[in-house]
Amino acid sequence: xxxxxxxxVVVKGRGSRTLLFSHGFxxxxxxxxYVTPAFxxxxxxxxxxxxxxxxxDLSAYDKEKYSHLEGYAEDIVQICETLELSDVIFVGHxxxxxxxxxxxxxxxxxxxxxxxxxPSPCYINDGDYNGGFSKEEILELLDSLDSNHxxxxxxxxxxxxxxxxxxxxxQELTNSFCQTDPDIAKxxxxxxxxxxxxxxxxxxxxxxxxxQCSDDxxxxxxxxxxTHDKIANSTLTIMKATGHCPNLSAPKxxxxxxxxxxxxxx
Amino acid sequence: MSTNKSYIHKEQVENxxxxxxxxxxGYATTDTQGVIILANNKLADWLQIPIEEIKGRKFSDILAVxxxxxxETHLGPLLRMQxxxxxxxxxxxxxxxxxxPVLLNAYERRDEQGQPMFIRLLIIKATDRxxxxxxxxxxxxxxASEILDQRDRIKLRDxxxxxxxxDLRNPLSSIISGTDFLQQSLQNETDKLLVNIVQRSANRMSxxxxxIMDFARTRLGTGIVLELSDAKLQPMLQHIVQELxxxxxxxxxxxxxxxxxxxxxDGSRICQLFSNLLANALTHGDASAPVEVQAIHQKHHFELxxxxxxxxxxxxxxxxxxxxxxxxxxxxxxNGLGLGLYIASQISHAHQGTLIxxxxxxxxxFLFQMDTSLLxx
Numbered sequence: 001x002x003x004x005x006x007x008x009v010v011v012k013g014r015g016s017r018t019l020l021f022s023h024g025f026x027x028x029x030x031x032x033x034y035v036t037p038a039f040x041x042x043x044x045x046x047x048x049x050x051x052x053x054x055x056x057d058l059s060a061y062d063k064e065k066y067s068h069l070e071g072y073a074e075d076i077v078q079i080c081e082t083l084e085l086s087d088v089i090f091v092g093h094x095x096x097x098x099x100x101x102x103x104x105x106x107x108x109x110x111x112x113x114x115x116x117x118x119p120s121p122c123y124i125n126d127g128d129y130n131g132g133f134s135k136e137e138i139l140e141l142l143d144s145l146d147s148n149h150x151x152x153x154x155x156x157x158x159x160x161x162x163x164x165x166x167x168x169x170x171q172e173l174t175n176s177f178c179q180t181d182p183d184i185a186k187x188x189x190x191x192x193x194x195x196x197x198x199x200x201x202x203x204x205x206x207x208x209x210x211x212q213c214s215d216d217x218x219x220x221x222x223x224x225x226x227t228h229d230k231i232a233n234s235t236l237t238i239m240k241a242t243g244h245c246p247n248l249s250a251p252k253x254x255x256x257x258x259x260x261x262x263x264x265x266x
Numbered sequence: 267m268s269t270n271k272s273y274i275h276k277e278q279v280e281n282x283x284x285x286x287x288x289x290x291x292g293y294a295t296t297d298t299q300g301v302i303i304l305a306n307n308k309l310a311d312w313l314q315i316p317i318e319e320i321k322g323r324k325f326s327d328i329l330a331v332x333x334x335x336x337x338e339t340h341l342g343p344l345l346r347m348q349x350x351x352x353x354x355x356x357x358x359x360x361x362x363x364x365x366x367p368v369l370l371n372a373y374e375r376r377d378e379q380g381q382p383m384f385i386r387l388l389i390i391k392a393t394d395r396x397x398x399x400x401x402x403x404x405x406x407x408x409x410a411s412e413i414l415d416q417r418d419r420i421k422l423r424d425x426x427x428x429x430x431x432x433d434l435r436n437p438l439s440s441i442i443s444g445t446d447f448l449q450q451s452l453q454n455e456t457d458k459l460l461v462n463i464v465q466r467s468a469n470r471m472s473x474x475x476x477x478i479m480d481f482a483r484t485r486l487g488t489g490i491v492l493e494l495s496d497a498k499l500q501p502m503l504q505h506i507v508q509e510l511x512x513x514x515x516x517x518x519x520x521x522x523x524x525x526x527x528x529x530x531x532d533g534s535r536i537c538q539l540f541s542n543l544l545a546n547a548l549t550h551g552d553a554s555a556p557v558e559v560q561a562i563h564q565k566h567h568f569e570l571x572x573x574x575x576x577x578x579x580x581x582x583x584x585x586x587x588x589x590x591x592x593x594x595x596x597x598x599x600x601n602g603l604g605l606g607l608y609i610a611s612q613i614s615h616a617h618q619g620t621l622i623x624x625x626x627x628x629x630x631x632f633l634f635q636m637d638t639s640l641l642x643x
Contacts, residue, residue: 026336243342
């Protein structure tokens with residue numbers, strides 16, 4: 001299987017250094033659309049969709065492989081190998097922050113720095129650690145997804161109808177961005193929100209930028225501080241932007257923060 | 267309010283503020299960061315929170331945890347990128363902890379430069395809809411398991427047919443060999459005639475059983491297994507013509523065989539195919555006109571055609587003519603069960619050949635063709 005097709009890899013930009021952008025749960029590479037243009041003059045830009053998201057090859061979705069973040073990290077290393085990339089600056093949103101960290105640990109020769117947007121090594125509270133959600137809340141999320149009480153009617157409708165000869169019933173409501181197969185979304189949610197990667201943070205030894213929004217319910221401030229404490233060579237930037245997706249809600253602030261960090265790295 | 271309230275109402279003009287406040291659905295507006303700046307009474311009712319307390323909270327905050335995560339990771343990004351989301355199923359989280367299923371429509375209001383100003387949300391009660399969905403899913407699950415049950419039952423039936431056919435064969439072959447023996451030993455012509463009738467009936471039964479067993483085999487997935495060899499087809503096919511001529515003594519069969527070399531195939535299966543097609547033509551064709559048979563073998567190409575005259579077969583029937591149990595309703599079929607053409611087509615398929623039927627006012631033709639080089643030696 002051609003990894004570039006499998007992951008719908010898109011290469012653009014004019015530069016010798018590489019920025020590799022990795023989207024998070026619930027989205028696809030489109031979520032970088034307001035950020036990447038600012039880097040196209042100086043960097044080679046690599047965009048892709050995780051298998052199961054966007055325009056990736058859904059048939060390549062392997063439940064076993066993708067029940068661990070390591071499975072996603074493998075794909076990233078493979079993309080770097082195929083494109084013969086080195087000194088990559090990896091920009092990961094949300095769960096992709098940890099996926100990037102795993103890739104950098106697995107293939108240190110490929111990566112120069114990590115930029116984590118709204119990272120969380122563990123979403124579930126555990127003793128003194130406050131991940132933002134109780135175990136019950138995460139189970140409720142997974143249950144809502146399982147019982148289809150949550151999500152798109154458009155993804156719901158074809159599931160109910162299973163109507164291959166009337167595709168218009170499904171297509172009519174489908175969104176042009178962040179498409180996802182409901183079964184895969186459920187599984188990715190499980191992999192994402194039950195993950196605990198706190199133990200890998202001290203194994204990250206390349207320069208790391210943590211972009212923390214000021215009011216993020218998915219990755220709260222204390223999680224950003226925790227992540228910063230555990231990663232030796234890390235910088236924590238607390239943004240004015242609120243929410244979980246500053247790359248969409250505050251692209252300029254996000255771009256400025258990344259550029260400032262890149263000055264230091266270069 | 268005063269006592270002449272109703273009078274005042276008559277005078278009042280419908281206005282949007284009142285419509286929003288007393289709407290049948292929830293309305294909310296958030297700023298670009300998702301903080302609620304406006305909400306109506308309905309939403310407040312559902313949440314069991316005064317409007318003033320709703321304002322200032324993040325919209326995702328009034329959703330149950332699943333929806334909250336979904337809003338932050340998926341819906342929010344979508345609103346920013348495509349500007350709207352439609353009919354999203356989420357649950358409101360009421361003050362007492364109750365989950366209240368709703369459908370959400372939202373769009374990002376943008377200014378003339380395309381910059382986001384705020385997000386408008388329409389919230390519709392979906393309690394009943396959720397029940398319908400659950401019912402549909404339940405029904406779908408029930409049907410799926412019913413279909414699996416049915417499949418098991420059909421398979422069992424096919425197995426029964428196979429076993430029955432197999433078990434009937436032994437006693438029948440005793441009858442056939444008994445009558446063969448009697449035929450030789452009997453002296454009385456009347457007895458001989460009677461035995462001959464028994465013999466023909468037994469042979470006919472044997473054919474029917476073979477058809478049933480072939481049918482069961484194809485249904486159970488084993489299909490028709492070929493025993494391939496270089497078969498001397500010409501005398502075999504001639505024998506079939508003679509056999510059927512005995513069964514249809516008043517009919518004329520014109521045949522032309524050009525088969526000089528042996529044909530690589532399963533000879534007895536090709537004979538079965540021919541016998542079924544010829545019997546079909548004799549049964550359904552115009553009784554006053556001859557049936558024309560032609561067989562040609564050239565290099566790897568083998569071709570067999572059987573044509574008869576008579577009322578043409580309508581196209582909608584031709585489309586299904588090779589399906590099992592397809593029989594003409596008006597006349598009893600020669601094969602009794604409507605399996606003859608089905609089995610012929612299965613034999614053709616096993617030989618990687620084609621069997622097609624064309625029917626016009628002039629004639630009805632069944633044409634079998636195969637390339638013997640496709641068959642593995």
